[in-house]
Amino acid sequence: MTDRLIENARIVSATGVQTGAIAIDDGRIRAVGPDVASEYGDAADVIDADRMVAMPGVVDVHNHMHDSDLFPDGIEFASETASAAAGGVTTVVELPTQTPITSPEAVREKREECADLAHVDFGLVAGNVEDSDLDVDGIIDEGTRDFKTFTADPYLASDETIVSLMEKVGNAGGKVRVHCETQGILDHARASIDENTPDVYMDSRPLEAELDAIGRMGWFAEYADCPLHVVHVSSGSGAREGGRFKSRANVPVTLETCPHYLAFSKEDVEEKGPFLKVNPSLKSPTEVERLWEAVRDGTIDLIASEHFPTYREDREPGWENIWEPYAGLPGIETMLEFLVSAGVHEDRLSWPRLHELVCARPAREAGVYPRKGSLQEGTDADIVLVRKDEFEVSADDLRYVGGWTPYEGQEWSARVDTVIADGDVIARDHELRVSPGRGEFLSRS
Numbered sequence: 001m002t003d004r005l006i007e008n009a010r011i012v013s014a015t016g017v018q019t020g021a022i023a024i025d026d027g028r029i030r031a032v033g034p035d036v037a038s039e040y041g042d043a044a045d046v047i048d049a050d051r052m053v054a055m056p057g058v059v060d061v062h063n064h065m066h067d068s069d070l071f072p073d074g075i076e077f078a079s080e081t082a083s084a085a086a087g088g089v090t091t092v093v094e095l096p097t098q099t100p101i102t103s104p105e106a107v108r109e110k111r112e113e114c115a116d117l118a119h120v121d122f123g124l125v126a127g128n129v130e131d132s133d134l135d136v137d138g139i140i141d142e143g144t145r146d147f148k149t150f151t152a153d154p155y156l157a158s159d160e161t162i163v164s165l166m167e168k169v170g171n172a173g174g175k176v177r178v179h180c181e182t183q184g185i186l187d188h189a190r191a192s193i194d195e196n197t198p199d200v201y202m203d204s205r206p207l208e209a210e211l212d213a214i215g216r217m218g219w220f221a222e223y224a225d226c227p228l229h230v231v232h233v234s235s236g237s238g239a240r241e242g243g244r245f246k247s248r249a250n251v252p253v254t255l256e257t258c259p260h261y262l263a264f265s266k267e268d269v270e271e272k273g274p275f276l277k278v279n280p281s282l283k284s285p286t287e288v289e290r291l292w293e294a295v296r297d298g299t300i301d302l303i304a305s306e307h308f309p310t311y312r313e314d315r316e317p318g319w320e321n322i323w324e325p326y327a328g329l330p331g332i333e334t335m336l337e338f339l340v341s342a343g344v345h346e347d348r349l350s351w352p353r354l355h356e357l358v359c360a361r362p363a364r365e366a367g368v369y370p371r372k373g374s375l376q377e378g379t380d381a382d383i384v385l386v387r388k389d390e391f392e393v394s395a396d397d398l399r400y401v402g403g404w405t406p407y408e409g410q411e412w413s414a415r416v417d418t419v420i421a422d423g424d425v426i427a428r429d430h431e432l433r434v435s436p437g438r439g440e441f442l443s444r445s
Helices: 077-086 104-115 136-141 159-172 183-191 198-204 207-224 236-248 259-263 266-276 285-297 312-319 335-344 351-366
Strands: 004-012 017-025 028-033 045-048 053-056 058-063 089-094 121-124 126-129 146-150 175-179 228-230 253-257 383-392 411-421 424-428
Touching: 004 351, 004 383, 053 058, 053 351, 058 077, 058 335, 058 351, 077 089, 077 411, 077 424, 089 351, 089 411, 104 121, 104 136, 136 159, 146 159, 159 175, 159 207, 175 207, 183 198, 183 207, 198 266, 207 228, 207 236, 228 236, 236 253, 236 285, 253 285, 259 285, 259 335, 266 312, 335 351, 335 383, 335 411
Parallel strands: 004 045, 004 053, 058 089, 089 121, 126 146, 146 175, 175 228, 228 253
Antiparallel strands: 004 017, 017 028, 053 383, 383 411, 411 424
C-alpha cells in the first residue's frame, strides 16, 4: 500500500499545469500524473487538494539564519527553518552573516550545529571571503562549492583577492557569489549626507554602485574562468548589466533577485522607514518595473529570499538614526505567497516560470536537482499546496519569531496551505508539525 496520495491537484511542472495526483512512498514520489489516483487510491493517507496548486517545495539558495555572534536569543537555525517550512520552503542554502566560514573546520562545525536544529534539508555557503589564501579544495570536500565575497564593506575584498579567489574556485569546480556594490561610490555618496532619517539611506547606496560592480565582476569572472553568481540584484538596470555577460557565454553567469526588490521602491520608505533598510538599497519605481521585466524574460535566473531575521524592537531605533539597525529583511516565509499573489495572479509570471525561478533553477544551482526542485518519479516528496485565498498580511499569522514583516497590511491572494517534506506533512496554514533535527545536510561537493 502506498503511504500517501495527493489527489485532485493542479500540478505545476516546467512545461505547464495539469490536473492529477501524486503518489508518495517511503519519502519519495512514486508516481505523478492524471491517472495516478485510480491506481493508488488505496493509499494509507489521502489528501484531497481540492484543485489547489501543487508545486515542488521551494529551494531558497540565499538566506541568513544562524550566527550566534550576531543574532539575539531566540533567533537561530531552528526558529528560521521553522519559518521557512511554514512558508513552503523545504530546502535552504544558508550563507554566513557576521561570522566568516572560510575553512574546512568552520564548515564542518557549522554543519554539525545546524543539523541538530534544522526543520528542513540544508546546504551551506563558504564566506565572507576577504583573503584568497584559503583551502578551497578542503572546503569543497566538506560539502559546499559556493564561495561568497563582497565588493563593499563590511567584508570588502580587494580586486586582486577576488580575481585570485575566482581562479582557485574555478579550477576546483566551484562558483563564486558576489555582493555587487562598488565601495568607492558608496563612500562618495555617504560623505555628502548629514541627515539620519530613513529616506536618506537610499541615497547612500546609489544604483551606479551596483552597475559598476556587476560589470567589473563579469569581466573578473571571464578573466579568471570562474562561474559567477550575482546575489540580490536590486534593479532592472543591474539585471541588464549582468545579462551582457550571460549573452557572451564565456563563463556561466547567474543572476538572482529577491522578493523585496520586486515589492517595494524607495517611495515606500516614507511609510515603512527602517523596516525597509536593506543592502543594496531599494531603487526607483521605474527600476522595479524593469526588474519585473527581467524576471519575466529570463534575464534574472532565480529568486531567493535573502532572509535576514531581527526583532521588531531592534528596527525601531532606525526611525531616529537609520544608520543604527542592521540592513536586512525577513522574507523566507512570505516569499512564495508574494510571488504567486503579485506575480502569477497579476499575470506577471506563469506557473511554469515561477516553478523555474524558485524550484528548478535554484535546485540546479545548488547541485541538488532533480532530487529537489521537481515533482518527478523517484525524487524527494517535497511538495507545497497553494490555495487561492484573499487575506491581509499580518505578522501575527506567521511562524517567524521576529514579530514583523515588511509586507504588513498588503492584500494578497495566495496562501500556503500544506507543506510536505520527504513525504511527511510538516506544516499546515503556517503551523509547524515537526521538531528540529528532521532536516539533513545536503553535501554539494
